[in-house]
Amino acid sequence: MTKVLLVGVGLIGGSVALSMKKQQDIVIAGYDIHTSNLEMAKSKGIIDEMVLDVQIEAERADLIILGTPVEQTIQFMEKLAEWDLKDQAIITDVGSTKWSIMKAAERLNESGKTFIGGHPMAGSHESGAVHARADLFRGARYVLTPSAETTVAQLEMLTKWLSDTEANFITMDAKEHDQVTGVISHLPHMIAASLVRQVEEHANKNNLVRQMAAGGFRDITRIASSSPVMWRDISRQNRETLLDLLEDWMKEMQQVKQLLEKSDQQELYTYFSDAKTFRDSICI
Ligand SMILES: NC(=O)C1=CN([C@@H]2O[C@H](COP(=O)(O)OP(=O)(O)OC[C@H]3O[C@@H](n4cnc5c(N)ncnc54)[C@H](O)[C@@H]3O)[C@@H](O)[C@H]2O)C=CC1
Numbered sequence: 001m002t003k004v005l006l007v008g009v010g011l012i013g014g015s016v017a018l019s020m021k022k023q024q025d026i027v028i029a030g031y032d033i034h035t036s037n038l039e040m041a042k043s044k045g046i047i048d049e050m051v052l053d054v055q056i057e058a059e060r061a062d063l064i065i066l067g068t069p070v071e072q073t074i075q076f077m078e079k080l081a082e083w084d085l086k087d088q089a090i091i092t093d094v095g096s097t098k099w100s101i102m103k104a105a106e107r108l109n110e111s112g113k114t115f116i117g118g119h120p121m122a123g124s125h126e127s128g129a130v131h132a133r134a135d136l137f138r139g140a141r142y143v144l145t146p147s148a149e150t151t152v153a154q155l156e157m158l159t160k161w162l163s164d165t166e167a168n169f170i171t172m173d174a175k176e177h178d179q180v181t182g183v184i185s186h187l188p189h190m191i192a193a194s195l196v197r198q199v200e201e202h203a204n205k206n207n208l209v210r211q212m213a214a215g216g217f218r219d220i221t222r223i224a225s226s227s228p229v230m231w232r233d234i235s236r237q238n239r240e241t242l243l244d245l246l247e248d249w250m251k252e253m254q255q256v257k258q259l260l261e262k263s264d265q266q267e268l269y270t271y272f273s274d275a276k277t278f279r280d281s282i283c284i
């Protein structure tokens with residue numbers, strides 16, 4: 001029997017747990033700061049047990065999954081470093097950043113514990129286990145960031161436990177992970193949130209703005225409805241990457257402004273046509 005402890009029973013942790021329940025010999029215990037989340041997750045069959053004393057359960061677990069916002073994840077890792085975990089136990093997380101988390105993992109490694117970072121590249125603007133789905137990660141990339149101390153056997157064990165997510169696993173260096181997710185996920189999030197704020201200013205002056213919103217606005221801004229706690233923490237942990245990317249973004253906007261000022265037909269066409277070609281080549 002494999003004992004799993006899920007810390008942070010939300011959308012992502014809950015979805016990983018639901019997928020793992022396809023394996024017969026797994027018992028999942030859940031811990032969350034909000035007891036009402038645990039009760040709901042138990043009634044939905046996401047977890048088998050509700051945990052009140054998290055240290056006792058952590059010290060019994062074969063696998064510990066951290067499903068909390070990334071700042072909370074680091075704080076919890078500090079506690080785990082002090083606890084007497086099983087020798088073979090593997091700790092993983094689902095956080096959207098990896099460099100700060102792998103840095104915090106050094107303390108765990110020093111105390112002889114095994115931490116392998118994880119990040120499934122699928123999700124939603126909705127939060128909470130109430131939205132968890134066993135098939136959320138089917139076909140999605142699932143990044144694993146092993147440390148220098150991780151053995152092949154440990155990586156295989158974790159991949160086996162997570163295999164019912166039906167995700168495509170890829171191992172990556174934490175720094176590269178944060179650079180790539182900065183480009184494809186964190187910067188787009190900043191742009192969506194800032195666009196919504198700009199639109200709100202106009203909507204406050206003219207109510208027609210709100211009424212004219214259509215599918216294009218919905219598609220480009222859906223993610224602005226995501227958890228502010230989660231995105232506050234991601235922005236702080238991937239701050240350096242985001243600052244560089246925002247410099248690029250401002251240069252790009254300067255270029256767009258110049259294109260409009262010049263108003264050359266061919267140049268404007270090429271700008272949109274190049275964007276379309278690249279966007280059409282990305283399968284999501
Ligand atoms: N939402 C998304 O689309 C994706 C999120 N992620 C990452 O997954 C993690 C979780 O995100 P979601 O599941 O969306 O958030 P969520 O808000 O649905 O779940 C987080 C859960 O953690 C609990 N929690 C917060 N602090 C805690 C603490 N100190 N101890 C115990 N429980 C605590 C909350 O009560 C909540 O139930 C984040 O690190 C996020 O960066 C990764 C991929 C996609």
Ligand SMILES: O=C(O)C(=O)Cc1ccc(O)cc1
Binds near residue numbers: 125
């Ligand atoms: O809502 C969406 O479509 C997302 O893209 C969700 C998402 C949010 C954070 C991640 O680290 C990964 C995926």
